[in-house]
Amino acid sequence: MAELITYRDAVKRAIAQEMRRDDSVYLIGEDVGDAGGVFKATKGLLDEFGPVRVRDTPISEEAILGAAMGAAMTGLRPIAEIMFSDFLATCWDLVAVEMAKTRYMTDGQVTLPLVIRTANGGGLRFGAQHSQAVENWAMAVPGLKVVAPSNPHDLIGLFAAAVRDDDPVLFFEQKSLYPTKGHVEEGEIVEELGTAKIVRSGTDVTIVALASMVRRAEQAADELAEQGISAEVIDLRSLVPLDATTIIESVVKTSRLVTVEENPRLCGWGSEVVSLVAEEAFWHLDGPLTRVTTPHIPLPSADALEDEVLPSVQRIVDGCVKAVS
Amino acid sequence: MVQARFPEPVSDELLDIEDKTRLELYRQVVRLRRFEERAYRLFMDGLVKGTSHLSLGMEAIAAGVATAMREDDYTFCTYRGHAHTLARGVPMDAVMGELLGRQSGVCGGKGGSMHLTSVEHGVMGSYAIIGAHLVIANGAAWSASERGTGQVTVAFFGDGATNIGAFHEALNFAKVWELPIVFVCENNLWMEYTPIDSVTAVEHPAADRASAYGLESIIVDGNDPDAVYDVASRAIGRARSGGGPSMIEAKTYRHGGHSRADPGTYRPEEEVEAWKARDPLGYRDRLLALGMDEAELVAIEDEADADIDAASEAAKAAPLPDLEAAYTNVWADGGWSWRN
Ligand SMILES: Cc1ncc(C[n+]2csc(CCOP(=O)(O)OP(=O)(O)O)c2C)c(N)n1
Numbered sequence: 284m285a286e287l288i289t290y291r292d293a294v295k296r297a298i299a300q301e302m303r304r305d306d307s308v309y310l311i312g313e314d315v316g317d318a319g320g321v322f323k324a325t326k327g328l329l330d331e332f333g334p335v336r337v338r339d340t341p342i343s344e345e346a347i348l349g350a351a352m353g354a355a356m357t358g359l360r361p362i363a364e365i366m367f368s369d370f371l372a373t374c375w376d377l378v379a380v381e382m383a384k385t386r387y388m389t390d391g392q393v394t395l396p397l398v399i400r401t402a403n404g405g406g407l408r409f410g411a412q413h414s415q416a417v418e419n420w421a422m423a424v425p426g427l428k429v430v431a432p433s434n435p436h437d438l439i440g441l442f443a444a445a446v447r448d449d450d451p452v453l454f455f456e457q458k459s460l461y462p463t464k465g466h467v468e469e470g471e472i473v474e475e476l477g478t479a480k481i482v483r484s485g486t487d488v489t490i491v492a493l494a495s496m497v498r499r500a501e502q503a504a505d506e507l508a509e510q511g512i513s514a515e516v517i518d519l520r521s522l523v524p525l526d527a528t529t530i531i532e533s534v535v536k537t538s539r540l541v542t543v544e545e546n547p548r549l550c551g552w553g554s555e556v557v558s559l560v561a562e563e564a565f566w567h568l569d570g571p572l573t574r575v576t577t578p579h580i581p582l583p584s585a586d587a588l589e590d591e592v593l594p595s596v597q598r599i600v601d602g603c604v605k606a607v608s
Numbered sequence: 609m610v611q612a613r614f615p616e617p618v619s620d621e622l623l624d625i626e627d628k629t630r631l632e633l634y635r636q637v638v639r640l641r642r643f644e645e646r647a648y649r650l651f652m653d654g655l656v657k658g659t660s661h662l663s664l665g666m667e668a669i670a671a672g673v674a675t676a677m678r679e680d681d682y683t684f685c686t687y688r689g690h691a692h693t694l695a696r697g698v699p700m701d702a703v704m705g706e707l708l709g710r711q712s713g714v715c716g717g718k719g720g721s722m723h724l725t726s727v728e729h730g731v732m733g734s735y736a737i738i739g740a741h742l743v744i745a746n747g748a749a750w751s752a753s754e755r756g757t758g759q760v761t762v763a764f765f766g767d768g769a770t771n772i773g774a775f776h777e778a779l780n781f782a783k784v785w786e787l788p789i790v791f792v793c794e795n796n797l798w799m800e801y802t803p804i805d806s807v808t809a810v811e812h813p814a815a816d817r818a819s820a821y822g823l824e825s826i827i828v829d830g831n832d833p834d835a836v837y838d839v840a841s842r843a844i845g846r847a848r849s850g851g852g853p854s855m856i857e858a859k860t861y862r863h864g865g866h867s868r869a870d871p872g873t874y875r876p877e878e879e880v881e882a883w884k885a886r887d888p889l890g891y892r893d894r895l896l897a898l899g900m901d902e903a904e905l906v907a908i909e910d911e912a913d914a915d916i917d918a919a920s921e922a923a924k925a926a927p928l929p930d931l932e933a934a935y936t937n938v939w940a941d942g943g944w945s946w947r948n
Contacts, residue, residue: 308827333611334752341784343777346743350781353747356732358755359684361747381740385733389725390716393733425946426938428630449940477948527947559947 293435294400298362298443300471303571305360305535308446311338311347312364321366322402322461326589341408344370348377348399351449355397356385361445365512365560368417369456370405375420382451386579396441396449403431403549404461404495404545405577406459410584413546416545416577418493421453422522429477429522431455433497435465437520439482440474448476457494457545476587477524481533485515486598488570489554493519496543497562503599530556531564543594548576567570575602612879613805615886616829616859623834629675630895633833635908637888640691642698642916647690647707647721650920653868656707662719663691665831666918667865668888669794670695673762673856682752682761684732684745687722688794689734692764698726700919708928712729717929718937722793730759739765739774742791746778749787749853760847761789762840768799770813779821779855780933788847790840791818793828793857800866801874818855829859829890861886 288296302308310328312320316339319326329337340347351363353567365371371453372377379400385393405414421429429448432438440455445452482497483504490501497518504514515533519526534540540560544552561572575594583589648675651660661671674695679685685692686754693703698714706713707721715728722736732748735741746779752759769775770793782789787881793814810816816827828839836858843854861883865872872880892905938944 287798305730339778341777343743343781345740345774346746346777346781348776349743349745349774350747350750351686351738351742353732353749353761354751354754355747355750356727356744357751359751376740377743380737381744386716386940387938388719388723389727390933392715392725392727392941394940396940425944437887523946527948530765 286456286465286574287464288435289461290435290438290456290463290465290469291324292321293438293467294456295327298328299331300439301443301446301604302336307358308362309336309338309354310348310364311340313340313366315364320364322458324456324461325364328329343346344374344577345377348374348382349386349575351356351397351399352382352395352518353375355425356393356413360396360500362398362400362446363400363593369415371401371417371420376526376575378421378427378453379424382427383424387426392396394449398445398452400454401528401551402456403455404459405582406495407590408584408589409585411581412584417457418522419546419550422552422555423550426451426580427523428452430476430520431457431494431522432520433460433494433518436467436472437474439467441476442471443473443518444476447473453544455494459495476521477526479529480518481515481521481529482518483514483516485513485537488540488541488607489512489515489530489535489537490543490603491517491519491531491553491601492543493552496545500543500599502596503603506596506600509605512603514558514603527559530566531558533566534560534564538567539577541573541599541602543599544574544576545593546577548574548579551576570608573602573606575599610803610876614879615831618832619829619835620802620836623838625834625837629837630834630900631670631680631850631904631908632675633837633889634895634905636675636695636836637891639666639912639915640667641889642912643690643694645705646818646916647919648864651793652804655924656721657709658720659867660707661688662864663688665883665887666794666796666860667691668833668836668891669792669830669858669860670764673792673840675883676837676840677762678760679768680730681759682732682745682748683764683836684748685734685764686740686741686762686766687734688766689724690721693724693726693734694731696726696731697729698729698731700915701922702726704919705926708923709928710923711929712923712926718933739769739772741771742778743774745789746757746782746787750785751780752846753788758880759788759934761842762792763789764792764794764925765802767793767795767797767813768801770817771808774874774935776817778822779818780872782853783822789853790843790847791853791855793855795857796860796862797876798862798866812857814855815857823933824852824854826854827855827857830860831886833891835890859929866904875908882921
């Protein structure tokens, strides 16, 4: 029996699923306990698991991630919340220079089974310092796994996989998705990292999207269908590991590629996908490789302005039309 | 010109420490000294590549603290970490092999002088970003207390680290969570090329801040192995019995420069001379004055000489890493693949 739940409640269910299964899983972060998180995604976990395993921290992002890292190397499997992904900049040393490199530098002596979960992206009119989509920052650093689910079911399954994974995983919860709903079956859900999903099949153009952009890509596909263009939509789900095979196979079939990214343009994850396709599927292409992104600007706050710059259904449609014509 | 800062007078208090422990402290200091002298020579010979940061003159701190630790306790240290790594019992040849970029190195040549790690000895890493390992060390302490193992974590760091944010986050966090951790500041009066007191708002950069955060805090003569051992034993004991975190600020001095071939000439000559006169190896005289058998001390020295010769020769003779090693251990599955 499938139940209709929000992305927000999926977060709680995912954490609870893993904390029930494994006593070494702990959740720490600012306001994660009694308050249930600023997005209320962890509400109720304190009641079930108590203040030792669900623990509030000071506003000390380096100390939060340091605690997670030191604990992970000595036998726990911590989940650390960084309230907004923008705040990763205050503790980027821990993420990019400590966690990402320690296994390699020690030639495998240190294992870091930890998850950093964080609310990412725009759409809530929070302005430039609480709205960034920063998955591509993490993608640029060897040693980090990077996951960004688009719906409640995938969130639970990928979160479980992230907790069970023995490497550091950055788990981006797209904050504009918290109130959105999806069907989730009962029982334990576990998926595999590094697996993209074809959420709609088509023959004329491949649209690769992530997190909040997946739903928009599907809406664009509906509109394109009315114009007689058949779009295949791939939900990438994780940037590292990257499911290159699913992308290449789809482009071999459709001969055209459009990426849809919430991040600002330069060095967004789509540029990596585009270069991969250019190198490995070039002779199958029939149209320009096209990226739809937020322009290379900080995000504005006013709703009219934010809506103007985030990739809209119309811009995705236009991008696909350009790619196929 | 920088104002010279001189060591405090030596304390004439004789601590109650067993002979056996004193011999172990001496053994540690001698071995660390021999290792660092040789590392410097091999750096000048071009065999140690990149960089190296020596603890010449500061050996009593690693020696005293490590001697007070339990075998399964954790240490976290900095890029200046040869001494702390050796003091926990990591063999000289594995450390020397790492400095020379050999397969025999403790990290297979992938870490280098600044990242010595030996998890099987509780040496949880040497970190080269100032302050970062202090917050990481908290995590190991947290985990030990959750797992109920009684393990204590020790984090060594320099005076310069006391002005970075992670230091302050670490101290507050350790106190609020009452973690079984001992922070050990090796205050050698200099950061790289700038004196710590010229950029610090308080007199005792580590101890004054730690007191403000509610940690037990003590300043000690870092060139006296007995004194370091004594305060470390107490701080570690307190942490182990649930008494929470402490700060030890050990006053010391580096005999050489900051790193590589730096001669350290930016320091006033009379300052350098005064501190060299307080060499931790002066401990030998104390042991003799206490009536210990000189032959035992000589045996310790001879053993250290033989070991450092053997370790250097072994490292020089060791093979370079297989080139394949560049592509291993990015991930827990052993590989480096980011795609299918
Ligand atoms: C965050 C950061 N800033 C600067 C440096 C460069 N750096 C390396 S060692 C050093 C001096 C540190 O002095 P101190 O903490 O007193 O330690 P010591 O080297 O004397 O042991 C500096 C500035 C660094 N590694 N990390």
